[in-house]
Amino acid sequence: MDKNLNEIKEIINEWNPIKIEPLLDDEYTVEVQLINDYLQKHEDITFSDLGEKINDIFDTKFKGYFIKTEDSFYIAKKILKTK
Secondary structure (H helix, E strand, O other), rough: HHHHHHHHHHHHHHHHHOOOOOOOOOHHHHHHHHHHHHHHHHOOOHHHHHHHHHHHHHHHOOOOOOOOHHOOOOOHHHHHHHO
């Protein structure tokens, strides 16, 4: 796992958007990979774009358990700072 992927994983796990307890270390592995793939494909990305993508990823993967929120934009800013 590369450095950026680890940092994204730490940020997402800290956020724990579905509030899974106890949170397993690999709980959001697929979502972290999708976020990383999106970042690799888009060079000039804004936190707003990334926040929307994060909302879409979690809404798709956890339909009914995840509510789109402004928190994703804060998380996007944190992720973009790691790049």
